[in-house]
Amino acid sequence: MWGKGKTCEAPGGFMYYRRSGAGPGLVLLHGLGGGSGYWEVLVRALLGIRTCLAPDLLGFGQSARPDLAYTSEAHVAALRAVIADAALAPPFDLIGHSAGGVLAIDLARALPGQVRSLALICAPYPKAAATTPRQLWPRRAAPPGSPLARRAQRRMAIASWLWRRLVTVYPPRGYPRAAVWNYLSYCLWAYLDTASRVLNGRDMARDTAALRELPVLLLYGTQDRQVPPSAAHQYQALFPRSMVRYLPAGHQLLIERHTSAAVVVAIREWLDRPGE
Numbered sequence: 001m002w003g004k005g006k007t008c009e010a011p012g013g014f015m016y017y018r019r020s021g022a023g024p025g026l027v028l029l030h031g032l033g034g035g036s037g038y039w040e041v042l043v044r045a046l047l048g049i050r051t052c053l054a055p056d057l058l059g060f061g062q063s064a065r066p067d068l069a070y071t072s073e074a075h076v077a078a079l080r081a082v083i084a085d086a087a088l089a090p091p092f093d094l095i096g097h098s099a100g101g102v103l104a105i106d107l108a109r110a111l112p113g114q115v116r117s118l119a120l121i122c123a124p125y126p127k128a129a130a131t132t133p134r135q136l137w138p139r140r141a142a143p144p145g146s147p148l149a150r151r152a153q154r155r156m157a158i159a160s161w162l163w164r165r166l167v168t169v170y171p172p173r174g175y176p177r178a179a180v181w182n183y184l185s186y187c188l189w190a191y192l193d194t195a196s197r198v199l200n201g202r203d204m205a206r207d208t209a210a211l212r213e214l215p216v217l218l219l220y221g222t223q224d225r226q227v228p229p230s231a232a233h234q235y236q237a238l239f240p241r242s243m244v245r246y247l248p249a250g251h252q253l254l255i256e257r258h259t260s261a262a263v264v265v266a267i268r269e270w271l272d273r274p275g276e
Helices: 036-046 072-085 099-110 147-169 177-181 188-198 231-236 260-271
Strands: 006-008 015-021 025-029 051-055 092-097 115-121 216-221 242-247
Touching: 006 072, 015 036, 015 072, 025 036, 025 072, 025 099, 036 051, 036 260, 051 072, 072 099, 072 188, 092 099, 099 115, 099 188, 115 260, 216 231, 216 260, 231 242, 242 260
Parallel strands: 025 051, 025 092, 092 115, 115 216, 216 242
Antiparallel strands: 006 015, 015 051
16 A cells, blocks of 8 residues: 655754655654554545644654654654655645654645645643653653663664564554554664643644634544543634544544544545545
């Protein structure tokens, strides 16, 4: 379905992405701990009607894992390089899952006039108070390059390799294999630093001011234990043209067997809405 992925040069290091389909552009941003394979179910449903572009975020999947500050600006700069390399013509739609939804907002803000609509799937609402990885995870977050960080990353690499071997021998039942394959495939510091910098110390009213006229779909699971469904109401207050949909699912509602079809239908209806 996907075909072979491609890499391109970007600020901070190379970026891996997958591009498939035909039609208006659609950029798909995964959350923390995921990868481009997370979108397998949706891309399969949109083949022939959408050009889907799904990158591995900087520090995740098969993209570079540089020792840098994983700020929104760093991620957005890398994503802009991917869009340019893939020659994705604007206007296009943006969909982000979890922290990828927050990055979708930041990317839309950096590309005025190029984004047709946003869809945020279980996106957390960032906190106003700033924090650091050491404050959030005092036992796990060590400065990149330090002996503790190198040891933690070696353990993560081993865990990722074992996980992929397990998935190969025992294919997952009820979950897309590509999405499960991406699990644990990330740089630990990228995960921790992105979580602390992208999801904290934010003034979202300011950060979304230029996007208030953008149509936004807010899709949340009522059984989500990671991101409270109430985050949808916080975003709805910022986007006058938003629509909220709730599904009886957890945080991974797109790849949960009993709700994935409903998520695909909701997204297709959103992308095909009249007047757009």
